[in-house]
Amino acid sequence: MDKALPATVMPATVIAEDLLPGDLIFQLRSGGEAEWVISRLFAGRDGAAINHVALYDGDGMVLEAVMPQVKKTSLDDFVSNSVLDNHGRPCVLICRLVSSYSALVPAALEFAEQQLSMPYDLHYSQNQDEHQKSWYCSELIVHAFRSANDGVFLFEETPMSFRDMETGELMPFWIDHYQAVGQKIPEELPGSHPALLSCSxxxxxINILGSLPARNGQDVCSLEPGSTLA
Structure with missing residues (x-):
């Protein structure tokens, strides 16, 4: 008899059963301070804490902009980087374009594929067009569908914010980050965030595998990949 999987494991093959190419996979990605502060800026769909998004490419692979560059990742590896909720489920939300826009998927995937190996947009640069040379996660997806939609934004850009959503104060992480690179914080400039994108x-x-309220982001984002709150 096969051994049962531990309660903290959600095999990616189960997730893949619900996926179609072009689906957006939102995630509460575990890691360090950067993951935590990104999760503290906005709340996602139904208040979920979301700090990352990828585009499903089919055949168990996703396209994502993540340090250090845009890459194609196996669904297993993608899910393994999720925070697990206290039931052992990865904090992943799967969304799909409404049917009236599904014809844009092939061109959006083609655009995202063309960005492979482009560097991650570490400073969330603004005023760049779809031919720019670096991307952050939601930015890649917003511009992939913009390209597929003849240059018209399908997912409208939203004002950037680097303030804690509960206190309204600029977060020290971002103050230090932009001072170190000699740039002004791009507060209120057009951009995107995976949490806001999930609300489109x-x-x-399509499926919610595990979710946490955004106010708990400080607790969960400090966990190592594959850790659980249980």
């Missing part, structure tokens, strides 16, 4: 009315929720 152009998307429908």
């Amino acid at each position: 009315d152009k998307l429908i929720s």
